[in-house]
Amino acid sequence: MKKYIVELTSEERKTLMDTIQAERMAAHKRQHGRMLLKADQGPEGPGWKDADIANAFDCTIKSVERLRKRLVECGLAVALEHGNRGAYRIKKFDGVAEAHLIATACSSAPRGRSRWTVRLLADEMVSLGIVDSCGKTTVHNTLKKTNLSLT
Numbered sequence: 001m002k003k004y005i006v007e008l009t010s011e012e013r014k015t016l017m018d019t020i021q022a023e024r025m026a027a028h029k030r031q032h033g034r035m036l037l038k039a040d041q042g043p044e045g046p047g048w049k050d051a052d053i054a055n056a057f058d059c060t061i062k063s064v065e066r067l068r069k070r071l072v073e074c075g076l077a078v079a080l081e082h083g084n085r086g087a088y089r090i091k092k093f094d095g096v097a098e099a100h101l102i103a104t105a106c107s108s109a110p111r112g113r114s115r116w117t118v119r120l121l122a123d124e125m126v127s128l129g130i131v132d133s134c135g136k137t138t139v140h141n142t143l144k145k146t147n148l149s150l151t
Contacts, residue, residue: 002050002068003069004065004068004069004071004072004073005041005068005072006036006039006040006041006042006045006068006071006072007040007041007042007045008036008037008040008042008044008045009042010044012076013037013040013044013045015076016033016036016037016076017033017037019033019080020033020034020037028081028082029080029081031057032067032079032080033080034057035053035057035059035064035067036067036068036071036076036079038052038053038056039053039064039067039068050064050065050068063083066083067079067083070083092131092133092134092138093131093134093138093142096130097125097130097131098142098146100125100128100130101121101125101130101139101142101143102143102146102148104116104121104124104125104128105121105143105148105150106148110124115150116150117150118136118139118140118143118150119136121139121143122134122135122136122138122139125139
């Protein structure tokens with residue numbers, strides 16, 4: 001049982017046809033457009049099965065399922081784009097947390113240490129309650145972005 005059913009309106013169908021027939025268009029947009037037209041379960045669509053679409057377009061069934069899901073959840077414009085867009089992670093450090101990190105890195109090292117390490121800074125940010133969790137890579141990337149060296 002399909003969870004995401006593609007039923008294109010005549011306007012969406014026309015947009016996809018224009019995309020496919022455009023003189024200059026990215027290949028992935030043309031292919032996604034063709035796949036969506038074949039997946040159309042509406043009265044004017046052929047209503048192909050995912051396996052048939054995958055065979056015809058030399059991709060996996062999962063790719064077809066993800067394309068249908070993107071169309072239903074996000075709309076036609078997003079479905080025509082690459083599937084890996086918009087999955088960016090939210091930054092751990094906002095401006096205030098970055099300021100605390102830099103201030104801590106510039107302060108004197110903890111007792112028994114000659115200098116701050118990225119692991120110590122990460123643990124310190126969590127112990128101060130500035131962030132709920134933090135890894136050494138996050139601290140490293142933040143310090144690198146601000147051109148701050150721990151040496």
